[in-house]
Amino acid sequence: MRLSFKKQQFEARADAILDAVNLLLAKKGFDLMTMDDVAAEVGIAKGSLYKHFASKESLAAAALCRMTRETIEILAGLASDLTPLEKLKATLRWALERRLQGAVPHLPSTSVALQRSLMLNISYVRLIMKLNAELKLLVIAAQNEGSLDRSLPHEVILYTIYARSCDPTLEFLRTTGRYNDEQTVAYLVRTCFEGLNG
């Protein structure tokens, strides 16, 4: 079918655009990323971007939606014999590895402007709420089995894990060049759950 093929091409290009957006969001952040940057990175004209996405905000939202969807899939695909704590650690580990590969952090704590527009994006909010609900269940389950601190509100634990997925310590440690990616991720996961105390 010819039509289906064209549509496929269209989708493929949209995906290529989101790849570029992801790269640029990670490198420069939302505020400093320009539509010229995106167009140049993809190798198309700036005007053509607007045939795929209505605005810069919706472009970023689409990129973050794709990544959140991916996270939900990873979480769903984890071996079912893992404990809740192991699942949480695996998800955090995966998010940190993705960042080292050039992905943008989940929580766009970088730009207030982006945060505002995202909260008005229904698709994004739905996805975040879904991910949030699943992680919350894991946190509570881990607390019930005693592997996570019962005396901490589950919100505190959940937010702390979220924050760790976009922790700048990752870049700091990479900049030193003293540790490989595996060690860096391991240090972050370890200090998150076990703390710094001796």
Added chain:
Amino acid sequence: MRLSFKKQQFEARADAILDAVNLLLAKKGFDLMTMDDVAAEVGIAKGSLYKHFASKESLAAAALCRMTRETIEILAGLASDLTPLEKLKATLRWALERRLQGAVPHLPSTSVALQRSLMLNISYVRLIMKLNAELKLLVIAAQNEGSLDRSLPHEVILYTIYARSCDPTLEFLRTTGRYNDEQTVAYLVRTCFEGLNG
């Protein structure tokens, strides 16, 4: 002395400008903060800003220098009978409290543009290196007395504490409205050093 008085006024205005910059950096971030914003907040004309500071970058650098200097003073003023670990915790607690009062986080992990320009600012780099050296001594001392994990590189510990001082968890928890400022800060310090495990 007439000249000294005028000079004093000039310094006072510079300080008022830095207050405004601090507020705006915390609220909007460097990229979204405009010189118009700063001028409006201070209540002077935009052109007058450039009589005090050469550029937007030097304006932000001056604000961050002032805050770093303050941190060094706080650290120096801590009771000498505190253990190294207690000093580190007290400094982190102070930084988080300052953020809740509207101060900008130490590490401007928000803006890549600002990071770059700061690394070229000699005054700022000197101050950061001084603070860094003092904190590093505390970390190593705490490791030697066994109150911080000896098997972690001291860099990992130091960067983790830095990152916690600008952790977005603070805003997340405040947004819920379920905890007062004291509790919020306590949760952050506690999870940083003791982790999330049960």
Added chain:
DNA sequence: GTCTATACACCGATAGAC
């Protein structure tokens, strides 16, 4: 030194030819 006015560059978004 402080103001108003403006130069100059850049960005998001659109128009119109093909």
Added chain:
DNA sequence: GTCTATCGGTGTATAGAC
């Protein structure tokens, strides 16, 4: 649907009157 060209708006920084 992709391109080039451009509009409208905004931001940093400066010029010039007072």
